[in-house]
Amino acid sequence: MPSIQLPTQRNTTKRPQHSLLTTLRNHKLAGYKTCAILLDPDKVEQNALIDLLSQTQRHPVDFFLVGGSLVTNYAHKEVIATIRQYSTTPVVLFPGNPLHIEPTADAILFLSLISGRNPEFLIGQHVIAAPLLKQSGLEILPTGYMVVDSGAPTTVSYVSGTMPLPYDKPAVAACTAMAGEMLGLQLMYLDAGSGARRPVSAEMITAVRAAVDTPIVVGGGINSGEKAYHALKAGADLVVVGNGVEQNPDLLPELSTVVREFNQSAVRA
Ligand SMILES: CC(C)=CCC/C(C)=C/CC/C(C)=C/CC/C(C)=C/COP(=O)(O)OP(=O)(O)O
Numbered sequence: 001m002p003s004i005q006l007p008t009q010r011n012t013t014k015r016p017q018h019s020l021l022t023t024l025r026n027h028k029l030a031g032y033k034t035c036a037i038l039l040d041p042d043k044v045e046q047n048a049l050i051d052l053l054s055q056t057q058r059h060p061v062d063f064f065l066v067g068g069s070l071v072t073n074y075a076h077k078e079v080i081a082t083i084r085q086y087s088t089t090p091v092v093l094f095p096g097n098p099l100h101i102e103p104t105a106d107a108i109l110f111l112s113l114i115s116g117r118n119p120e121f122l123i124g125q126h127v128i129a130a131p132l133l134k135q136s137g138l139e140i141l142p143t144g145y146m147v148v149d150s151g152a153p154t155t156v157s158y159v160s161g162t163m164p165l166p167y168d169k170p171a172v173a174a175c176t177a178m179a180g181e182m183l184g185l186q187l188m189y190l191d192a193g194s195g196a197r198r199p200v201s202a203e204m205i206t207a208v209r210a211a212v213d214t215p216i217v218v219g220g221g222i223n224s225g226e227k228a229y230h231a232l233k234a235g236a237d238l239v240v241v242g243n244g245v246e247q248n249p250d251l252l253p254e255l256s257t258v259v260r261e262f263n264q265s266a267v268r269a
């Protein structure tokens with residue numbers, strides 16, 4: 001019987017880079033905050049993307065996330081190539097399924113949807129993705145992904161067939177994150193869903209912050225500097241903004257000012 005050929009070695013030849021996970025952990029220890037822009041390959045238009053990338057020269061962000069729950073236009077590679085042309089900011093995939101793996105990114109949020117009870121999104125898709133990821137050379141960021149109810153159904157909930165965490169149950173979120181950390185997940189992502197009318201509450205972020213030592217990512221409905229401020233103040237380490245930046249060109253400068261002010265006070269402390 002022929003032997004099964006499995007990739008056993010990670011392809012690390014692609015780019016000798018420092019680990020993004022180490023960076024996030026070190027930033028957390030230093031009380032240093034970060035922000036990321038989410039680019040949905042279905043929505044980005046080339047000229048608007050180039051404008052945004054040139055804006056980030058003046059108002060830097062720490063990461064670009066690229067992805068969506070349901071992508072109809074598989075333009076990940078092109079979007080990443082454009083980012084590379086105009087920016088040195090790391091690119092992290094935010095995948096809805098294994099078809100969204102693109103080896104030219106730097107890293108991937110290896111999401112396990114721990115707010116849900118669908119085995120496909122807890123471990124099933126991961127088994128399919130594992131050999132591809134091993135060969136890709138992408139840095140794997142094992143992430144406990146928690147979708148939080150924001151008053152309206154989200155694409156993630158629909159696509160994954162899972163119920164979100166109740167908005168006003170911070171203790172449920174805290175225990176979920178705790179279990180995720182005990183299972184070895186290295187980041188926790190609290191997501192109210194793209195375009196959420198209300199972001200994850202400060203109470204929930206605080207409860208998760210008290211429950212785990214991992215860096216915490218918060219996104220969904222953060223469409224003002226003030227909302228970013230509240231998420232960071234409550235204990236988020238990284239805030240993700242998608243729709244907000246697409247719809248309001250003033251948000252990027254506001255966001256980078258909020259993050260900078262946090263970091264200046266961390267340096268003074
Ligand atoms: C294991 C691999 C490689 C993939 C599976 C990854 C898992 C478990 C994903 C969890 C469920 C899921 C569908 C996540 C998608 C998260 C995401 C990229 C959200 C961005 O927002 P959208 O849901 O695209 O919002 P819009 O519909 O408003 O664009």
Ligand SMILES: O=P(O)(O)OC[C@@H](O)CO
Pocket residue numbers: 038191192193194195196218219220221222240241242243244
């Ligand atoms: O588009 P927004 O609402 O900023 O959401 C970003 C992200 O957290 C969605 O998964």
Ligand SMILES: [Mg+2]
Pocket residue numbers: 040067068069070194
């Ligand atoms: Mg999307």
